[in-house]
Amino acid sequence: MNIRSILSIVGTLLFFLGLAMVFPLACSVYFGDGDLQAIFLSVIITCAAGALLYLLCRPTEGKIALTHREGFLVVALGWFLAGIFGSLPYLFQGVVTTLSDAFFESLSGFTTTGATVLNNIEAIPHGILLWRSLTQWLGGMGIIVLSIAILPLLGVGGMQLYKAELPSPVKDKLTPRVKETARTLWIVYIIISTVEFILLLFGGMDVFNALCHTFTTMATGGFSTSDAGVGGFHSAYIDIVITTFMLIAGINFTLHYALLMGRLKLIKRSSELRFYLAMIIGAVILVTFNLRVHVFEEAGTALRYASFQVVSVVTTTGYATANFNEWPALSKMVLLFLMFIGGSAGSTGGSIKCLRILLILKHSYMELYRLIHPHAVRGVKLDSKPVPNEVMASIWGFFMLYLTMTVVAAVILSSLGLDMMTAFSAVAATMGNVGPGFGAVNAFSTYADIPSFGKWVLSFCMLAGRLEIYTVIILFVPEFWKR
Amino acid sequence: MRVVVVGAGEVGFNIADTLSREGNDVIVIDRDEERLKVLSDTLDVETILGSGSSPRVLKKARLEQSEMILAVTDSDETNIVACLIASAQSKVPFKIARIRAPDLNKDSIIFDREHLDIDLCINPERESVKHVINLLEYSGASEVIDFAGGRIKLIAFPIEGDCIAVGRRLRELNGMFEGHLLVASITRQSEPFVPTGKTVIEEHDTVFVFAESSTIRDVLQFFGRSTEASERIFIMGGGTTGLMLAEALEKKGIFTKIIEKRQDRCETLASALDRAVVLHGDGTSQNLLKEENIQDADYFIAVTDDEEANILGALLAKRFGAKRSISLIKKVDYTPLVSTVGIDGVMNPRHATIGAMLHYIRKGKVISATPVGDENTEAVEFVALETSKIINRPLRDIAFPEGSIVGAILRDDRVIIPSGDTVILPGDHVILVAIRSAIPAVEKLVTVSLDYF
Numbered sequence: 001m002n003i004r005s006i007l008s009i010v011g012t013l014l015f016f017l018g019l020a021m022v023f024p025l026a027c028s029v030y031f032g033d034g035d036l037q038a039i040f041l042s043v044i045i046t047c048a049a050g051a052l053l054y055l056l057c058r059p060t061e062g063k064i065a066l067t068h069r070e071g072f073l074v075v076a077l078g079w080f081l082a083g084i085f086g087s088l089p090y091l092f093q094g095v096v097t098t099l100s101d102a103f104f105e106s107l108s109g110f111t112t113t114g115a116t117v118l119n120n121i122e123a124i125p126h127g128i129l130l131w132r133s134l135t136q137w138l139g140g141m142g143i144i145v146l147s148i149a150i151l152p153l154l155g156v157g158g159m160q161l162y163k164a165e166l167p168s169p170v171k172d173k174l175t176p177r178v179k180e181t182a183r184t185l186w187i188v189y190i191i192i193s194t195v196e197f198i199l200l201l202f203g204g205m206d207v208f209n210a211l212c213h214t215f216t217t218m219a220t221g222g223f224s225t226s227d228a229g230v231g232g233f234h235s236a237y238i239d240i241v242i243t244t245f246m247l248i249a250g251i252n253f254t255l256h257y258a259l260l261m262g263r264l265k266l267i268k269r270s271s272e273l274r275f276y277l278a279m280i281i282g283a284v285i286l287v288t289f290n291l292r293v294h295v296f297e298e299a300g301t302a303l304r305y306a307s308f309q310v311v312s313v314v315t316t317t318g319y320a321t322a323n324f325n326e327w328p329a330l331s332k333m334v335l336l337f338l339m340f341i342g343g344s345a346g347s348t349g350g351s352i353k354c355l356r357i358l359l360i361l362k363h364s365y366m367e368l369y370r371l372i373h374p375h376a377v378r379g380v381k382l383d384s385k386p387v388p389n390e391v392m393a394s395i396w397g398f399f400m401l402y403l404t405m406t407v408v409a410a411v412i413l414s415s416l417g418l419d420m421m422t423a424f425s426a427v428a429a430t431m432g433n434v435g436p437g438f439g440a441v442n443a444f445s446t447y448a449d450i451p452s453f454g455k456w457v458l459s460f461c462m463l464a465g466r467l468e469i470y471t472v473i474i475l476f477v478p479e480f481w482k483r
Numbered sequence: 484m485r486v487v488v489v490g491a492g493e494v495g496f497n498i499a500d501t502l503s504r505e506g507n508d509v510i511v512i513d514r515d516e517e518r519l520k521v522l523s524d525t526l527d528v529e530t531i532l533g534s535g536s537s538p539r540v541l542k543k544a545r546l547e548q549s550e551m552i553l554a555v556t557d558s559d560e561t562n563i564v565a566c567l568i569a570s571a572q573s574k575v576p577f578k579i580a581r582i583r584a585p586d587l588n589k590d591s592i593i594f595d596r597e598h599l600d601i602d603l604c605i606n607p608e609r610e611s612v613k614h615v616i617n618l619l620e621y622s623g624a625s626e627v628i629d630f631a632g633g634r635i636k637l638i639a640f641p642i643e644g645d646c647i648a649v650g651r652r653l654r655e656l657n658g659m660f661e662g663h664l665l666v667a668s669i670t671r672q673s674e675p676f677v678p679t680g681k682t683v684i685e686e687h688d689t690v691f692v693f694a695e696s697s698t699i700r701d702v703l704q705f706f707g708r709s710t711e712a713s714e715r716i717f718i719m720g721g722g723t724t725g726l727m728l729a730e731a732l733e734k735k736g737i738f739t740k741i742i743e744k745r746q747d748r749c750e751t752l753a754s755a756l757d758r759a760v761v762l763h764g765d766g767t768s769q770n771l772l773k774e775e776n777i778q779d780a781d782y783f784i785a786v787t788d789d790e791e792a793n794i795l796g797a798l799l800a801k802r803f804g805a806k807r808s809i810s811l812i813k814k815v816d817y818t819p820l821v822s823t824v825g826i827d828g829v830m831n832p833r834h835a836t837i838g839a840m841l842h843y844i845r846k847g848k849v850i851s852a853t854p855v856g857d858e859n860t861e862a863v864e865f866v867a868l869e870t871s872k873i874i875n876r877p878l879r880d881i882a883f884p885e886g887s888i889v890g891a892i893l894r895d896d897r898v899i900i901p902s903g904d905t906v907i908l909p910g911d912h913v914i915l916v917a918i919r920s921a922i923p924a925v926e927k928l929v930t931v932s933l934d935y936f
Binding site for chain 1: 746752754760761764771774
């Protein structure tokens with residue numbers, strides 16, 4: 001394994017992360033509410049660390065070519081270090097006191113989880129808040145994909161990194177070159193974000209709030225700028241805009257690209273999209289009825305809160321306009337299971353993803369079909385195209401690892417003294433990058449009270465969930481390190 | 484006419500046979516020496532050994548003196564190259580290629596004058612699939628042929644004992660049936676003949692009836708034939724034809740099961756088909772057929788490469804309860820057997836090929852020519868010219884050769900099923916049925932005046 005080239009890439013990555021902190025820095029200068037020093041220090045340290053790593057390890061000649069394995073390591077290491085350096089502003093400003101809290105908050109940002117340890121968010125300076133939202137926006141489409149798009153750094157290795165960070169069961173490369181693909185995805189991401197930003201401004205939000213909420217909606221992150229969250233705006237318009245854009249962000253960006261290019265056929269054909277929408281509609285209906293009976297008098301109100309919450313959970317955003325921890329059992333159960341499904345593949349949403357669930361269902365149906373027709377030959381198909389057996393095997397493997405990790409992490413958390421619902425839903429919400437769970441980690445409380453070891457476990461869950469298990473778990477397989 | 488045929492396979496053999504019987508000079512090119520020997524032993528043709536895509540071999544065939552090249556090997560590429568060489572090297576006026584690739588149809592721009600310059604692409608498999616689909620739509624018929632772009636149909640069906648037409652003269656039928664139909668030909672004890680008004684219909688006759696497409700169901704009902712559409716279909720054999728057929732059925736939303744022997748081919752089928760059930764096994768296996776509820780099948784269609792297996796499979800399926808069966812039979816020798824043993828329809832890819840060629844061989848303004856039944860009868864669609872002897876006179880006054888009859892007329896989008904009083908006008912599309920022996924005389928009657936041009 002070529003450690004030098006790995007470190008040089010990670011160094012570049014850190015340098016650009018430092019540059020990204022300049023935006024909050026500017027914000028802090030504008031508002032002048034006391035976080036200038038902390039952010040400035042973070043910029044300097046991050047940039048310096050990045051530059052140092054790069055200069056020490058930079059390749060002596062030519063471009064860097066990465067192997068398959070090195071790709072995994074770059075991505076995992078890159079994300080880990082982004083979490084570490086991204087936590088500097090929190091530490092320097094003193095909004096949190098321990099490294100475990102700071103790392104949790106920072107990684108929760110980059111992985112678009114949106115789980116927080118911060119109380120009294122309104123009191124935190126604007127620059128820090130912007131950084132918090134920006135980490136989600138950067139992590140949503142992927143910091144590695146962003147660097148592939150803008151850095152002239154990589155030769156052959158681009159595809160390895162791309163695959164390791166955006167692992168989708170079915171590969172769709174939009175353009176012949178991976179750099180172009182990465183750039184296209186980011187452009188689409190920026191275009192949709194801009195539209196949401198403008199619509200939120202129309203809804204009466206100020207520029208700062210609109211920007212922060214755009215960042216965290218499009219990334220399906222879920223950080224807000226106040227303890228009350230989106231609910232704090234008390235505006236049906238804002239609820240609707242945010243619901244719509246969460247829904248959009250949970251759809252495969254390849255389809256958004258197809259829409260922008262006018263290729264509607266691709267959209268009409270997509271069975272994943274149909275599954276995603278059908279599932280959401282079904283869940284909204286179920287929860288609306290349940291809420292209408294037990295919580296709200298008016299059907300309209302029930303629909304508004306139900307649709308917001310269902311979309312927020314299924315896209316793994318994690319915003320809350322109501323404390324769904326106090327909803328009836330049926331609604332809670334639906335939301336809990338939606339946490340395990342998540343958005344579409346190739347979207348900014350996390351969790352297992354609709355595509356995998358759909359294919360697993362299809363595969364299970366096929367087994368039944370084989371029992372009915374013992375001589376039939378039939379494979380799983382997606383949009384009329386056969387899905388190779390290796391892909392199916394990899395999906396089952398993913399599914400199993402995902403569930404195993406959930407179980408193991410939940411057992412560890414409960415051994416730390418958390419109650420069952422809290423332990424289980426905290427793991428589900430962090431693995432799936434949702435954010436709030438049930439019990440003690442509900443939408444209107446925080447993860448602050450979880451013991452610090454528990455926070456490291458949950459941080460690991462967030463990272464594993466965001467990088468879709470394999471990229472992280474593979475580092476713990478001894479075979480990986482064998483020469 | 485001098486014609487060069489590239490490829491001496493099943494299709495090439497039949498084309499060479501038909502063409503030489505029609506009085507043309509035929510040269511056949513093939514790479515297989517054995518096959519050429521069979522050809523020169525049985526047919527009156529010249530054979531040349533070599534690759535059809537080689538300019539040298541084609542030169543040896545004196546292509547420049549030929550009026551037509553038919554490239555009908557199994558390989559699309561060879562066929563295209565042969566036609567290309569023919570037009571570049573020898574300026575052959577008519578080029579016909581057999582193209583099997585499903586995504587290359589004759590509307591494709593690459594075949595037009597500026598590019599490959601191929602006048603006609605024939606796809607025997609596709610044509611025979613179309614033929615079967617037609618049959619399925621009218622389950623009571625044993626043959627359905629389209630004319631005038633599908634507006635007029637010629638359908639054939641056997642007459643059974645309980646049919647009300649048995650023992651009646653044709654003349655009486657027209658009075659009984661509301662609407663128009665015309666019995667163009669009857670096959671009695673394997674002998675086709677063109678009936679007159681006095682002909683009495685007997686049991687076990689196979690009648691060929693012309694009618695407008697919209698009335699076909701009424702016609703079938705009138706003769707006591709089933710008109711229900713097919714819902715459940717078994718296909719035996721997943722080759723090119725089987726797959727094409729299954730795809731066509733799937734598009735129509737008909738529930739299809741397809742049986743194929745080879746495992747790897749099954750996988751190809753499974754990935755190409757969305758809803759059809761692909762079964763791995765032998766189509767003649769009793770267990771497999773029963774397991775898959777053969778008794779509920781409306782049709783069993785056997786389309787493997789093995790004709791004998793097709794016949795056996797079709798019979799077996801009917802034995803186990805399939806309502807009707809069709810089998811793919813290329814050998815004309817077997818055709819008389821079919822109705823005797825109880826197979827309801829034959830799928831013959833030769834028809835399409837030969838029909839396509841006949842169109843070029845027949846002189847005059849022939850739009851299409853199709854072999855009917857056992858190929859001793861032919862249906863020709865042509866435009867009636869000013870100079871023709873058959874216009875502006877009632878049909879009964881025209882001396883049509885024995886064994887020929889005008890079956891239908893299309894005038895400005897209007898379908899006319901003729902009677903003795905009908906008058907053909909210039910510009911009419913006339914569809915005429917003739918026994919093979921009468922064809923030269925018919926040709927003379929309708930096109931003799933063409934020579935003035």
